[in-house]
Amino acid sequence: MSRVVSITLQNNDDARPIIEAIEKDNPEATVNIYPGMVKIDCEGRLIIKQETVEELLGREWDVQELHLSIISMGGNVDEEDDYFELSWNL
Amino acid sequence: MAEKRKKKLGIKQRYSMLTRGLGWDTTYQDMDKVFPYDNYEGIIIHDWEGWEDPFRLTMDAYWKFQSEKEKKLYAVIDSFAQNNGHLGITDARYVNALKLFLTGVSPLEYQAARGFTHVGRHFRGVGPRVACQMQAIDELRHVQTQIHSMSHYNKYFDGLHSAPHMHDRVWYLSVPKSFFDDARTAGPFEFLTSISFAFEYVLTNLLFVPFMSGAAFNGDMATVTFGFSAQSDEARHMTLGLEVIKFMLEQDERNIPIVQRWMDKWFWRGTRMLALVAMMMDYMLPKRVMSWREAWDIYFTEAGGALFADLARYGIKPPKYADIATKEAEHISHQAWHIFYNYTHAAAFHTWVPEKDELDWLSEKYPNTFDKYYRPRLEYLDKEEKAGRRFYNDTLPMLCQVCQIPMGFTDMDDPTTISFEVSEYKDDKYHTCSLGCKDIFDYEPAKYVQAWLPVHQIYQGNCGGAEIPDVLKWYNFNLGADNMEYNGSPDQKLWDEWQAHRKKA
Amino acid sequence: MSLEIKTNVIQPRRHTYDHIAKRLGADKPATRYQEGTWDLQPTTNFHYRPTWDPSREIYDKSLTAIEMEDWYSFNDPRQLYYGTYTMARHKMMEAEENHFKFIGKSNMFGLMDDEWQQKIKEFLLPMRHYEWGANMNNCDCSDKAYGTAISQVALFAAMDRLGMAQIISRVGLLLDDSTGKSLDQAKADWMENDLWQGARRMIEDSFVVKDWFELLVAQNLSMDGVVFPLFYQYFDEAGQQHGGAPMSMLNEFMQDWGKDEKRWLDHLLKVTAAESPENAALLSKWASVWTDRAIEAFTPIAKHVLGEGAADVMTSIRAEITKRAQKSGIEI
Numbered sequence: 040m041s042r043v044v045s046i047t048l049q050n051n052d053d054a055r056p057i058i059e060a061i062e063k064d065n066p067e068a069t070v071n072i073y074p075g076m077v078k079i080d081c082e083g084r085l086i087i088k089q090e091t092v093e094e095l096l097g098r099e100w101d102v103q104e105l106h107l108s109i110i111s112m113g114g115n116v117d118e119e120d121d122y123f124e125l126s127w128n129l
Numbered sequence: 130m131a132e133k134r135k136k137k138l139g140i141k142q143r144y145s146m147l148t149r150g151l152g153w154d155t156t157y158q159d160m161d162k163v164f165p166y167d168n169y170e171g172i173i174i175h176d177w178e179g180w181e182d183p184f185r186l187t188m189d190a191y192w193k194f195q196s197e198k199e200k201k202l203y204a205v206i207d208s209f210a211q212n213n214g215h216l217g218i219t220d221a222r223y224v225n226a227l228k229l230f231l232t233g234v235s236p237l238e239y240q241a242a243r244g245f246t247h248v249g250r251h252f253r254g255v256g257p258r259v260a261c262q263m264q265a266i267d268e269l270r271h272v273q274t275q276i277h278s279m280s281h282y283n284k285y286f287d288g289l290h291s292a293p294h295m296h297d298r299v300w301y302l303s304v305p306k307s308f309f310d311d312a313r314t315a316g317p318f319e320f321l322t323s324i325s326f327a328f329e330y331v332l333t334n335l336l337f338v339p340f341m342s343g344a345a346f347n348g349d350m351a352t353v354t355f356g357f358s359a360q361s362d363e364a365r366h367m368t369l370g371l372e373v374i375k376f377m378l379e380q381d382e383r384n385i386p387i388v389q390r391w392m393d394k395w396f397w398r399g400t401r402m403l404a405l406v407a408m409m410m411d412y413m414l415p416k417r418v419m420s421w422r423e424a425w426d427i428y429f430t431e432a433g434g435a436l437f438a439d440l441a442r443y444g445i446k447p448p449k450y451a452d453i454a455t456k457e458a459e460h461i462s463h464q465a466w467h468i469f470y471n472y473t474h475a476a477a478f479h480t481w482v483p484e485k486d487e488l489d490w491l492s493e494k495y496p497n498t499f500d501k502y503y504r505p506r507l508e509y510l511d512k513e514e515k516a517g518r519r520f521y522n523d524t525l526p527m528l529c530q531v532c533q534i535p536m537g538f539t540d541m542d543d544p545t546t547i548s549f550e551v552s553e554y555k556d557d558k559y560h561t562c563s564l565g566c567k568d569i570f571d572y573e574p575a576k577y578v579q580a581w582l583p584v585h586q587i588y589q590g591n592c593g594g595a596e597i598p599d600v601l602k603w604y605n606f607n608l609g610a611d612n613m614e615y616n617g618s619p620d621q622k623l624w625d626e627w628q629a630h631r632k633k634a
Numbered sequence: 635m636s637l638e639i640k641t642n643v644i645q646p647r648r649h650t651y652d653h654i655a656k657r658l659g660a661d662k663p664a665t666r667y668q669e670g671t672w673d674l675q676p677t678t679n680f681h682y683r684p685t686w687d688p689s690r691e692i693y694d695k696s697l698t699a700i701e702m703e704d705w706y707s708f709n710d711p712r713q714l715y716y717g718t719y720t721m722a723r724h725k726m727m728e729a730e731e732n733h734f735k736f737i738g739k740s741n742m743f744g745l746m747d748d749e750w751q752q753k754i755k756e757f758l759l760p761m762r763h764y765e766w767g768a769n770m771n772n773c774d775c776s777d778k779a780y781g782t783a784i785s786q787v788a789l790f791a792a793m794d795r796l797g798m799a800q801i802i803s804r805v806g807l808l809l810d811d812s813t814g815k816s817l818d819q820a821k822a823d824w825m826e827n828d829l830w831q832g833a834r835r836m837i838e839d840s841f842v843v844k845d846w847f848e849l850l851v852a853q854n855l856s857m858d859g860v861v862f863p864l865f866y867q868y869f870d871e872a873g874q875q876h877g878g879a880p881m882s883m884l885n886e887f888m889q890d891w892g893k894d895e896k897r898w899l900d901h902l903l904k905v906t907a908a909e910s911p912e913n914a915a916l917l918s919k920w921a922s923v924w925t926d927r928a929i930e931a932f933t934p935i936a937k938h939v940l941g942e943g944a945a946d947v948m949t950s951i952r953a954e955i956t957k958r959a960q961k962s963g964i965e966i
C-alpha cells in the first residue's frame with residue numbers, strides 16, 4: 040500500500056524557495072511539474088524547515104506564509120513555529 | 130545578566146490561549162439548549178478538549194494572509210479584463226467548462242459558506258467552531274472571487290448570465306444542488322464528514338487541481354488565479370476534514386460504524402457528482418493536462434490509498450464501492466458527455482464531437498474502452514451532424530432518485546447495458562442509478578423521497594409549462610444562444626471573427 | 635496578441651449578470667459588491683428538509699417575524715465583500731499590531747499605575763468572553779438570515795468579534811508576562827464574580843433567542859450600544875489619570891470597530907423599520923427590552939470602574955442609543 044505524502048505548490052516566484060528547501064531537506068522526494076503547479080511526493084513523511092527557507096530567501100519567513108502558495112496536500116499535518124511536516128502513521 | 134527575557138509563546142500554546150480559552154460552559158441556560166444540534170446523530174463525544182486544532186491562524190494572521198492573497202488575485206482579474214484576456218484562451222469551446230463551473234460549482238461555494246456558518250455556531254467545542262467559521266468566510270471568498278473572475282467572460286460569452294437562477298431550477302444542476310442540500314440538511318458531524326472529509330479531503334483535488342492546471346494550459350489566467358488562490362485555503366479545509374474524522378473515531382468506538390457509513394455514502398455521492406468534472410476534463414479543455422483516469426489514479430487511488438491505510442488503525446475501511454468507482458473512471462467521462470450531447474438543447478452550455486486529434490488523445494488515454502465503446506459512436510454522431518442531422522434527444526430522461534443524474538450510466542462490466550436499481554417505500558417504487566445510490570436511498574428513504582426531481586417537476590407542470598421551450602424559458606435560457614451544438618453557436622461565430630481579425634492584424 | 639484586435643469588434647455583449655441588471659434596472663456595469671452579493675443565496679426548490687429541524691427549509695424567511703418584500707433592500711453602506719473586508723480589517727490590524735509592538739518593546743504597560751493595571755484585568759479581560767458570545771450571536775444571525783446581504787455583514791461581524799476577543803486576550807498576556815494567569819482569573823471572574831453575572835446571564839439568554847433579527851438587535855444595537863462607549867470611551871477616559879495612555883492605544887481597534895458597526899447597523903435598522911409599521915413596532919419592542927437589560931447588566935462593572943459617575947454615564951449611553959434608534963425610526 041502506498042504511503043506517499045504530498046504537497047502541491049504554485050509554480051511561481053514565491054513558492055520557488057519553498058520548493059528548493061523541500062528538495063534540500065527531503066532528498067528522496069520526487070518533484071512533478073504541471074502547468075502552473077508543482078506536486079512533490081515523498082514516502083512516509085516530508086518536512087519544510089523554516090531555517091532552510093529563510094536561508095534561500097535571505098529574509099525572515101513565517102511558516103504560515105506557506106499558506107500563500109500551497110494548493111493541496113496529503114498527510115497528517117504538524118505545524119510548528121519552525122517547521123511544517125506531513126506524515127502518515129506507520 | 131539580570132535582564133528578564135520575555136518569554137515567547139509557542140504557536141500551539143498561544144493559539145490555545147487565544148481561542149480555546151474563550152469558551153465557557155453556560156450555567157444560566159442549559160448547554161443542550163444553547164447547542165441543540167450536536168448530539169442527535171449518535172456521535173458520542175466524551176471530551177471536546179480532545180480536539181486537535183487543524184491549523185492555528187489567529188484573526189490578525191488570517192486578515193494579513195488573506196488580504197495579501199486578495200490583493201494579488203484582484204490585480205490579475207483587473208488586468209485580465211483590461212487586456213481582454215478572453216482573447217488569449219486556446220479556443221472558445223473552453224469557456225463551456227467555465228459555464229458549468231459558474232452555474233454548478235460556484236453556488237456550492239455559497240452553500241458551503243452557509244453550511245460552515247451553521248456548524249460554526251452549533252458545535253459545543255470552541256476549537257471546531259473557530260475552524261468552521263474560518264472556513265465559512267473562506268467559502269464566501271470562493272464564491273465571490275469566482276463571480277468576479279467570470280464577470281468578464283459573461284460580457285463576451287453566453288450561458289454565464291444567470292447562475293443563481295439556473296442553479297435553483299435547471300435539471301442537471303440539481304445534481305450538485307441536491308448533493309449540497311443533502312449535506313446541509315444532515316447533522317453537523319455528517320456535514321463535516323461529507324464536505325470537509327469526503328469532498329474536500331478525498332475528492333476536491335480531482336475537481337480543482339487538474340482543472341485549474343488545465344485552465345493554465347488553456348491560457349485562462351483569471352481562472353488559474355482564482356482556482357489556485359482558493360486552493361490555498363483548501364489546505365486548511367482538508368486538514369479540518371481529516372481532524373474531524375480522527376476526533377470522532379478517537380472519542381468512542383461506537384462512532385466508527387456511523388463514520389464508516391457516512392464515508393461510504395459521501396464518497397459515492399461525491400464520485401457521482403464528479404462525473405460532471407470528468408467530462409469537463411476529458412472533453413471541454415481544448416488542451417489537456419491529464420485525463421480523468423490519470424487524475425483518478427493520482428488523487429484517488431494513490432492519495433486516497435495512503436489516507437485509508439492510515440485510517441485503518443481505527444478500523445476504517447476504504448469506501449464501499451471504491452472498486453466500482455475506479456472501474457467507472459474508464460467510462461464515466463464518455464458516458465456523461467454522451468448524455469449531455471443528447472440533451473444539449475436543454476443545457477446552458479454547448480457540446481460537440483471532439484476533433485480528430487482529440488479523439489486520438491482519448492484513444493491513447495483510454496486504451497481499454499474508448500475505441501471499443503465510445504469512439505465509433507462519436508464518429509457516427511459527427512457524420513450525422515455534418516450531414517445536417519445533429520442528433521438531439523427529445524424525450525425526458527428518468528433521473529436517479531438520489532444523485533439525480535439521468536439513468537444513462539451502464540454496468541461497468543457490460544457497458545452496453547444501462548444499470549438501474551429499484552427500491553420500494555410506502556408502496557411506491559423509486560429508481561436509482563447504482564448500488565451505491567440504492568444503499569443511500571434505502572438507509573434514509575424518508576429523506577430521499579422529498580427530492581425535487583426536475584423531470585418529475587416538469588411533468589407536474591411546475592417548471593414553466595408543458596413544452597420544452599417553455600421550460601427553457603423558465604430556466605432563463607436565451608434559446609439558440611445558450612444551448613445547442615457548439616458549431617454554429619453565437620459563441621463560435623464571434624470567436625471566429627476575433628480570430629480572423631487577429632490574423633489580419 | 636489580443637491587443638492587435640481593433641476594439642470595435644470586441645464590444646461586450648452584456649455588461650453584467652442578468653439578475654444584477656434586473657436589480658439595477660438596466661444592463662450596465664455593476665460594482666463588485668453588487669455582483670458578489672445580490673441573489674447569491676438559493677431561494678427555491680430545496681431538496682430536503684433539515685433533519686436537525688424539519689419544521690423549516692434550508693433558507694427560510696419565517697425564521698424571523700420581520701417581513702421584507704425584498705431582502706436585498708438593505709445594502710452594506712461600506713460595500714464590503716470578502717476582498718474589501720479583509721483588506722479593510724488588515725489595515726486596522728496593522729495599526730493595532732504596531733501599537734502592540736511599540737508597547738511591548740518599551741514595556742510601556744509598566745508606566746500605568748499598578749492599580750489601573752489591576753483594574754484593566756478586572757474590567758477588560760473578562761470581556762474576551764463577551765466578545766466570544768458576540769461572535770456566537772453574529773454567527774447565528776449569519777446562519778439564519780435570509781439573503782446574502784445581511785448574512786455576510788453578520789459573518790464579517792462574527793469574525794471581527796473573534797479578532798477582538800483575541801486582541802483583549804493579548805492585552806492580558808502583556809499584563810501577565812505571557813503566563814496566561816490573568817486570562818484564567820478573567821474567566822473565573824466571568825463565571826463567578828458578582829460584577830459579571832448580569833452580563834453573563836444576559837448573553838447566555840441571548841444564545842437561545844429564536845428570532846435572528848431580535849438577536850441581531852439585542853447583540854449589536856443594545857448590548858454593543860452599551861459596551862463600546864462604556865468600555866472603550868468612558869473607561870478609557872477614566873484611565874487617563876492613571877497613566878492609561880498605552881491602553882488607549884490598544885483600544886483604538888475597538889473604537890474604530892464600534893464606529894464601523896454603527897454604519898451598517900443603523901442603516902439596516904432604518905431600511906427594515908421603513909418597510910412597515912409592523913417591522914418598526916417589532917424593532918422597537920426588541921430594542922427596548924434588550925437596551926434595558928444591557929444597561930442593567932453592565933451597571934455593576936460601570937460602578938466598579940467609574941464609581942459615583944457611573945449613573946450619569948449610563949444615562950447618557952442610554953440616551954445615545956435612544957437617539958440612534960430614533961434616527962432609524964425605532965422608538966425605545
Ligand SMILES: [Fe+2]
Nearest residue numbers: 238268271359
Ligand atoms: Fe471553496
Ligand SMILES: [Fe+2]
Nearest residue numbers: 268329363366
Ligand atoms: Fe473549501
Ligand SMILES: [Zn+2]
Nearest residue numbers: 529532562566
Ligand atoms: Zn444515482
